[in-house]
Amino acid sequence: MSGLVVLLVGAVLCFLGVGSVHWAVLASGFGAGWVLADLFGTSVAVTFLVAAATAVIAWVLATLVFKVASFVVGLVAGALVGARVFAAVGGRGSTLLLAIVVVVAVALVTGLLADRYRERALLWATALGGAGLVLSGLGLLWPGGLGFLRDPGSGWQQVLSSLIWVALGVFGWITQRRLFPEKLRLRSREERRT
Incomplete structure (x- = not known):
């Protein structure tokens, strides 16, 4: 059940994330809380509670500071x-300090890019974030065959998991561009020619 929830939240974020700020915040917050709690080996119930609380906190924060919502x-x-980067590279057994440094650094850079480039940066962030959640969900649903997508162990698993993550992220990016061209202010080819 938990794998299915993670998979569905990841799919919403990956393929529909830029369509609604509220859904993007809730799904991103849920995913960030889930991946971090899961990395430190908490039970499924605790992981779900941490993910839900992180989603609500992120949504309240974005609502309170709507002027900086993109950030x-x-x-x-x-x-x-x-x-997800930390899970692919460091994973279980790494230090808490390294996890904090990697997550905070990527979060700050992505926040600054989103503040500067708005929907374009959010498109990439939601596609890649959602793709990571989809892979975690697949790893939870089928731990025997796809468990490496959630928690890659050896070098080949890290490489394969990362390649699948990026490919799914690109597919999410393409899907969102096609679904929300007006939100991204994309012009059609005919409009560009005139």
């Missing part, structure tokens, strides 16, 4: 991307 959404989605 906050980028910050939260960046935390999810940073957690």
Whole structure:
């Protein structure tokens, strides 16, 4: 059940994230909380509670500071991307300090990019963050065959997991561009020619 929830939240973020700031904040917050709690080996119930609390806190924060909503959404989605990078590179057994440094650094850079470039940066952040959650969900649903997507162990698993993550992120990016061209202020080819 938990894998299915993570998979669904990841799919919403990956393929629909830029469509609604509220959904992007909730899904990113849930994902960041889930990945971080899961990395430190908490039970499924505690992991779900941490993820839900992180989603609510992120949503309240974004709502309170709506003028800097793009920064906050980028910050939260960046935390999810940073957690996925840490899971792919460091993973279990690494130090808490290293996890904090990686997650905070990626979150801040993504937040600043989102503040500067708005929807364009959020498009990448939500696509990659959602793709990471989808992979975690697949790893939870089928730990025997796809467990390496959630927690890559050896070098080949890290490389393969990272390649699948990026490919799914690019697919999410393409999907969001096609679904929300007006939100991204994309012009059609005919408009560009005139």
